[in-house]
Amino acid sequence: MVTSHPAKYALAEYTLDTGNYSLLFNGKTIPLEPKVFAVLVLLIQEYPRFVTLEQLHQQVWQGRVVSDTAVRRTISKLRQALSDTDSANPRFVKSQMKRGYALVINPVVIDKPAEKTLSSAAASAGIPAAKLLVKRRFPGPVMFFLMVLLLISLGISWYQFSIRPLSPQQSALASVALAAGESLIDIPGEKVDLALSADGRFLAFSASIKGHGSWQLFLHDRLSGQIKPLPTIGSHAVTTLSFIRSDSAVVYIDIAGERCRLYLLDLKENAQPQLLVDQQFSMGNVIYQSALDRLIFNATAHQGDNGYYYSYDLASGKVQQLTFSAASMIVDIGGSLSPDQQQLAMVRYRGQHDEFRLQIYQLASKQLLQETALPVRATQIQWISADQLVLLDQAGAAWRYQLSNQQLSEITLDGKNRIRRLFISSEQQLLAIVRPVVERSYIEASWPDRQTQQFYRFSNPPHDLAYSPDPQKLWLTLRQGDEYQLLLYDINSQQQQQVLILDSDFQLLGQSPDQQYLLLKMKKRLWLLQLSNNQLKPITAQTQVVESGFFSADSQHILFTENEAGRWLVNRYLIAAQTTERFTQNYRLFIPFANEYLAVEPQGQFYRVDSTLQQVVKQDAKMMFDVPYQVNIHGNTLLFSNMQMADTFLWQFSAQQPGLSQQILPRNEIDPRLSISPDGNKVLYFNIQRNNDRIVNLGKVI
Structure with a gap:
């Protein structure tokens, strides 16, 4: 193939x-x-x-x-x-x-271009270098969402291109020091996007100042120092914005439920925003191409579909699809125009390969000029000169990229802040929304009233903490340098038992009810860890694109879903026989609990399916796959959590009741990546504090 x-x-x-x-x-x-x-x-x-x-x-x-x-x-x-x-x-x-x-x-x-990869013999075979350790004790005290919309975009048009992966020398991550400068906006609340007028006087930004459910568009006059809210229509979240037409107007994308709307707001007239585009699912960043008086934005019509870049002609109102792709699971994000507005730079995420690529397009001819494999998981691009870009990755780090030699170097801050959004001014000043780095801690609370019982803090904060079937022990995952560790933490003795060390990041999906196995997801594959002998083995192939997997109630098999050529299949892995068989299809999640199943379509719609797979009942719940979610099963109850914009949605399904209960809580109160105790009476989650983002000028990057 x-x-x-x-x-x-x-x-x-x-x-x-x-x-x-x-x-x-x-x-x-x-x-x-x-x-x-x-x-x-x-x-x-x-x-x-x-x-x-x-x-x-x-x-x-x-x-x-x-x-x-x-x-x-x-x-x-x-x-x-x-x-x-x-x-x-x-x-x-x-x-x-x-x-x-x-x-x-x-x-x-x-005439195939060569690609260099950095991998050991074990990695080439698809097997991570793992050190399975003898049990010992020592004292101890899913990704950041691709963007709330991993907003979907431009499939490749079949034009001339050259693939230029970074060589080991080129991908060396050199350091370019840059001190934080002027603080432009320092009012409380979460900020999402910003834009600066060409003359530098006006700064527009979207923020949630009052907290849960209250998003607003603001305009800051840097000459007078005044900040005023701008009129918006029914805003749930203003996610991206841009000045247009010599800074006389602002365009912005507003999200309300499953609908995204593109509005134009005339700043010189006392008028309400004008609706330009009304899209069913998600829309991404919006860019203004002044020479043609048109907008360029990325969007997807339905969850799970590919997305494409579109143009919107402001004079005629005509929407034109700019790009196409025959591949599946393609997500292009973070587009930016070159200084002469002739080229478009973007990041392409290839879901089947879990890789990020930088692409440069010539807009007039729709020709792909360059494609480069990136060693960082970039989500946003800003074009600062003919030969230089700035990239922002999922972890909030900024990188300077040289097009001529493909040199990538980190733009370092003081270590106390992470960048959420970037903007390059007309004078090549790098503006950013920054968020303070806070020490991660966990709260254990009673459920469902969420009365805090205790805090968990560690000298090396873990990036995940979850209950094991033993109520006195927690599974803990953390990173030490280039190693990723799995440990078992004893609550009473505060001792940590090291179980596994891997050279790749992984996700703990669950433990079998008989406590004999752990199911891990790593490099888009599922791995089964037998705890009696610490034997780790893959149960899916490198070519399979897997969403998630779940143990059956009798611990005899694992149900997992994979995407094959754009179609979602449900497979059953028999643990004893070590074989896989087809179970059903057309679901992206298929979760066994009690004597039935909870299934989720690729578009996010929930269904309850009986044990014969014949009776399918639609549920009044719909999730988003491109942002964090978690599944917790305790007894005959299943709790599903999902982040949607600034909220955490919680759905509880019971085997004894046909319906479901739903809660919507502010994300700064409870993170969707939570864990429920085996008895269902306690919950463990991140201690999230209210976000107070600042907008700062980091200085020139050239």
Whole structure:
């Protein structure tokens, strides 16, 4: 299977050039329609496997409603382009009833750019370097969400590009010291985004000053020192904004429930905001291209779909899709225009490979000029000069990136703050929303009244803490240098028993009810740890893209979900037999509890499914996958928590009752990554304090 994006493929006497979007025969170009081209690329990627009609619908037509006849007509056009018209003896594309279509000959990769990777022999084999330790005692005292919207964007158009991964020398993370300077906004509350007018006088920002449920757009006049709220319509959260038209207006994206709306607010007129775009699910950063008087923004119509970049013409109101992709699980975020507004830089997250790539596009020709594998998990870009970018990663660190030599260097702060959002002024001043770094501690409280019982603090704060089946012991995960450790913490003795050390970050998904196994997720794979002998082994393959997994009540098997070519499948791993079988499909989460299942569709809709898989009952709950969530099961009750904007949503399902109970709590009161004790009477969660973000000028970065 072809998993990278080489420039050319040889198919007998034909050459497919993905860079030039062309099919060549003896040096002559054979014109292909975009869908025909996308089908051929998909068949190459899936060789020698068959591609079903469903896969073609999902990956080429992106789930749009088209008839099977239209799909078959596209296949017919592909065969005609390849002069493959003898259906009895196909040379290139064969078909089989109920299986779909497949290539007959092996596509040969030619002119493939080299990629260097940094990995040990163990990592190359897909096995992390693990040190399983003998039990000993010593005294001791899911990612940051890709953005609240991991906002979805631009699929790749098939144009010329060059993939330039960073070499070990180029990816050395040098340090560039930069002291914090002027504090621009220091009022209490959480800040989400900022924009500065071209003359530097006006600073617009979105903030929650009053706390839970109260978001507002503000304008700060730096000349007079005044800060005033701007009129918004029904704001739940103003997530991104930009000055436009010589700073006479502001555009912003407002989120209310599952709807995102793009508004224009005229600053010179005493008027209400004008609705420009009304989108069902999520929209991302908005950029103003002044030369064409248009907005560029990324969006996705439904949760779980790919997203694309769109343009909105402010004069005509016309929305045009700018980019496309035949791949699945693609998320492009953090776009920024070059100083001459001719190029667009963005970060592409490839979910199937869990990797981040920097992409540079020429807007006029829609040509991909450069693609670089990034060693940091970047979520935002700001273009500061023709040859320099600033990147912001998930951990709140800023990086300067040189396009000419691909040098990446960290922009260091004082260690007391993390950056949440960046903005580059017209004078190349780096403005940032910064948040103080606070020591992480955990609260144990009674449930459901949440009366605090005790705090847990550690000399080396863990990034996760969870109950084990033994109420007197907690599972603790932390990072020490380049190592990630799993420990068992005894509440009474305050002793830590070291169980496992890995060289990769991992997530503890759960412990089997019989307490014999732990289920871990690491590098998009599931791993089973047998506690009796500390044996760690993978139960999914490197090629599988796994969401999560759960033990059955009898500890005999694990149900897990994976994405295969855009389709979500539910599998059952039999622990004793060490084999996997297909269980059901079309759910992104499938959770066993009591004698039934709780299932969640890729779009986030909840269902209760009986033990026969026949009775499916829709529930009045819907989650978001791109932000933290947690599943806790105790007895016949399941508690599901999910972060949605500034709130933590809690849904409780009981085997004895058909309905569910729901709570919505401010996230600064309880984090969604919580753990419930085995008896269901206590809860363990982060001690989150109210966020008081500042907007500061960090100085020039050139």
